[in-house]
Amino acid sequence: MIGFYENCLDRLKKTRGDGWKMITIDGVVGVGKTTLMDIVVKELGYTPFEEPVVNNPILDKFYYDRERYSFPLQVFFLNERFRHIKKASKINRAILDRSIYGDVIFAKMLKDNGEMSEVEFDIYLSLFKNMIEHCQPPLLMIYLEVSTEEAIRRINSRGRSYEVATENAYWERLNKEYREYFEAYNASPVLKINVDQLDFENNPADRDYVLSLIRNELEALYSIESKLAK
DSSP states (O other): OOOHHHHHHHHHHTTOTTOEEEEEEEOSTTSSHHHHHHHHHHHHOOEEEOOTTTTOSSHHHHHHOHHHHHHHHHHHHHHHHHHHHHHHTTSSSEEEESOGGGTHHHHHHHHHTTSSOHHHHHHHHHHHHHHHTTOOOEEEEEEEEOOHHHHHHHHHHHTOHHHHTSOHHHHHHHHHHHHHHHHHOOSSOEEEEEOTTOOTTTOHHHHHHHHHHHHHHHHHHHHHHHHHHO
């Protein structure tokens, strides 16, 4: 029987076409997506599209009352990510700090936890599937993998009050869902980087190492595209 994430990704695979020349960075909260995006922008000249957490009128409320705010928050994110990906699709070298592709992870978890009703989830899922049919896979998906313990350490270190106040069990469930999602993800090439022992924000050697992985992957992908175009 086809799994939930496989079913969602199947709609994305059907839109493959020539693909969109963008990079997407994904991973759990606190893993370093924005930091890595900033590095790629500076070193490789990509145009950034940040995750819509700034000027988000619902996010802080959600962490204190997830059942009340889960549905409007997910619709807000879905709409903003769709807006971003439409703009990014028109740029040759765009990079997104998370994107619409994995948005469904959060909605599914909220529904499974009873924090989003079945009716709300069905409405959300219908909207997600309608939107994803107008999207194509990225050139490269970068998945920053991390242990739950390290993710929690980083979350506590950056000190956002609504994240610090969230119970550890939430982060454990989220990390589990991310791993399941990326086990199913096959809509585009994936570069998986385990960051438990990496500090690419403060350690130049770690930064150079991660950049070399990304450069090598992009060179290989563009080489394949060039051969196919001949």
